[in-house]
Amino acid sequence: MVEDGGIEYDVLVVGGGINGAGIARDAAGRGLRVLLCDKDDLGAHTSSASSKLVHGGLRYLEHYEFGLVRKALAEREVLLRSAPHIMHPLRFVMPHDSGQRPAWLIRAGLFLYDRLAPREFLPASRAVDLAGHRAGGPLKPAFTRGFVYSDGWVDDARLVVLNALDAHERGAEVRTRTRCVGFERHARHWVVTLEGDGGRKRVRTRCLVNAAGPWAGRVDAVASGAAPKAGRRLRLVKGSHIVVPRLFDHSYAYIFQHPDGRIVFAMPYEGVFTLIGTTDLDFTGDPDEVAIADTETSYLCALANRYFRRQVWPSSVVWSFSGVRPLLDDASDKASDATRDYSLGRDSAGAPLLSVFGGKITTYRRLAEEATDWIASSLVSARPAWTAGALLPGGDLFGAMPDKRGVLEFDRWVAALQRRLDWLPPGLVGRWARAYGSRVDTLLAGARSLDGLGAEIVPGLYAAELRYLVRHEWARSAQDVLWRRSKLGLHLPPGCADAIDAWIAAERAPSGGVALGVPA
Incomplete structure (x- = not known):
């Protein structure tokens, strides 16, 4: 009108x-x-090529960006409460050795990080003996002490x-x-x-x-x-990440310092992988054509190999992604130091x-x-x-208002969902719970049996889910489905994209009732 x-x-x-x-x-x-x-x-x-973190930015403290860190820390728990299905707390382990900043300085920085903004449910930082800690096992024997602190994970796309x-x-x-x-x-x-x-x-x-x-x-x-x-x-800065087969079997993430001063994360990813990143390089090309360079892959592998017992090589990489960050040009000497x-x-x-x-x-x-x-x-x-004070779609797991229960009791909610949907494979329910939260019922559209989900277009991806993504989430291609609405592209065999594209084309045809990808 x-x-x-x-x-x-x-x-x-x-x-x-x-x-x-x-x-x-x-x-x-x-x-x-x-x-x-x-x-x-x-x-x-x-926005789909980030490090997938809801964090204050611990390393920004050394650049005296206290206002930015305080603002980000204050948002951490607000965001976690708003969408506990696509976000969750994450504990980070920071190994320490003699070549890094003094331990007392790191301890002081973490003390400040814990107190710049209120925390309702995220645990405080602490020193840790890696020789006796689960997160120390995958590391080389030289790393015997470190620190643990809290931040959060988000499915950015x-x-x-x-x-x-x-x-x-x-x-x-x-x-x-x-x-x-x-x-x-x-x-x-x-x-x-x-x-x-x-x-x-x-x-x-x-x-x-x-x-x-x-x-x-x-x-x-x-x-x-x-x-x-x-x-x-703007200062355009390229950040790249690599994904390799899982390097550790626990829920902690790592924050590593390279001898050149840069920070790189290694995090659990999609159950059977480890995500390593990021790089920071000034970028002058076309943002539509950004891609990881061989030197970035080698850089990230070398840093991982400095810390982990299990070594990785460029040939180990199963997927990589790059994004161009539009940072404010504050005349910093290095891209990694830009605000x-x-x-x-x-x-x-x-x-x-x-x-x-x-x-x-x-x-x-x-x-x-x-x-x-x-x-x-x-x-x-x-x-x-x-x-x-509002939830994002699917986040109303325990009521209509944001609450820490959604964060702290998410696994309990998933268990209840799996009991209710016991006719579905548990792994599928778990994936749907993380992706859609309470909107799982919208996706099901009244289905009460596996047959009710329609055809299995590719392994683990049924017509009901694809229809939901097309009609409610603007999915228009296999790329949208496999790499942004989900990360199924990491788990499916080659050739699946063609089957998904064909199904979407048929669904969006005039007889399918969906026009221009606008949700019904």
């Missing part, structure tokens, strides 16, 4: 990564008419999708595979030309939000007609324009709240911020 003299939307958000999806969700929840669009899939780039889904359920329109190819700024509105499956279309919006990630500088310059201002210039804080470019020289520069997964909700506060003020909308 077109209202207010032809203005279809209050807010058009360019960019379907975590910041764009978060802003769309917050704005829709305040009653604003929102359109979120991305030229590719949701979270197709930086699903976090993006759940924010977009919540936005949609609160009234937002979400269009994937839709480019913004033209911007016309007027005194009180924008006219934006969109290009997607249905051709070109011009829409009018009262406010434009540029959350285009690595492309944010380009969008800001085109939309505003001006060169980037000081404090709004992970964010800046919001607020432009009121005509219809409002808000551009997002920088940021990290852990602070996305705070960033979105701050951005939407300004948007709401600019559009004279009085509804207050709300996301700090």
